[in-house]
Amino acid sequence: METPIILKTFYKGKIKEYFTRADGELHTDLGIIKLEELRTKSPGDMVKSHLGIEFVIQKPKAPDFFKHAKRSGAPMMPKDIGVIIANTGVCSSDHVLDAGTGSGILAIYLGGIAKKVVSYEQREEFIGIARQNIALAGLSNVEVRHGDIVAEIQKLDERFDVITLDTIVSSQVIPYVPQVIYPGGFLAVYSPFFEQTKEIREAIGKTGFSQVQTIETIEREISFTDRGTRPATARVGHTGFITIARY
Incomplete structure (x- = not known):
């Protein structure tokens, strides 16, 4: 499967x-683009539609997959993913366990940083979508597994540097994380x-974790107009809480 591009x-x-x-033709309101031409070009090059409109070719990054990838539900927002990446310090030598794959958006962000990501999804209908999105991102280091994480984590003989949970059963998973x-x-x-956050904190409190904190990140886009500058009113600030704990 070829990695997509952005025009x-x-x-x-x-x-x-x-x-x-880079396959077939792209019909736009600015003309038709013969996508086969992209095979001989690189990111940063230009391609023209039949109306002479120039498009720059860009290599997609994780935020582009968040925006354009097929959805199976509401993925974690980039602002929350950023909190996880910043506070766990996930790096290129890390093995990550992720639960609640969904569309695979968090796994794509993590896969672009970590050495290996293993992601569990219980809903079989979501797995095909997640695997397709991850393949489109060109990531061979992300493995999506089908299974109930509560049961599967008890059988795992692998160990991980970072574990991320985005599932309603997180509080049931936490007791098995230390192993x-x-x-x-x-x-x-x-x-x-x-x-749910309270249940998570209570479960963490019964284990050997330290440095526990729960964070809510409120994001406000700033609007610049002729009338003045102010926070934009179109975005909802709250999405969720992130609880970070170190073992």
Whole structure:
């Protein structure tokens, strides 16, 4: 499966962006682009539509897959993913265990950094979508496994540097984390509600974790207009809570 590319142009004061692959033709309101031409070009090169409009070729990054990848539900937002990456210090030598794959968006972000990511998803209908998205991202170091993480973590004979949980059963998984995490490793748990977050904190409190903190990140985009500068009103600030604990 070929990695997709992004075609971008600035036309009449607006950015036009297309997420596509080098196959067939792309029909746009700015003309038709013969995508086979992309096979001989590199990111940064230009390609023209039949109307003469130039598009720059860009290599997609994780935020582009968040924006364009097929969804099986609501993925974790980039602002929350950033909190996890920053506070766990996940790096190129790390092995990561992820649970609650969903569309595979968090796994894609982690796969671009870590040495290996193993992600569990219980819902079989989500697995095909996640694997397709991960393959589109060109990541061979991300493995999606089908299974109930509560049962599967008890049978694992692997150990991990970072463990991320985005599942309603996180509090049931936490008691088994110590047997699969390296000393000094980090656990990061996403939870949308106060009640679930409290259960997670209580479960962590019964284990040998230290340096536990729960974070809510409020993101506000700033709007710049002729009338003035102010926080934009179109975005919802709260998405969820991130609990970080070190073993």
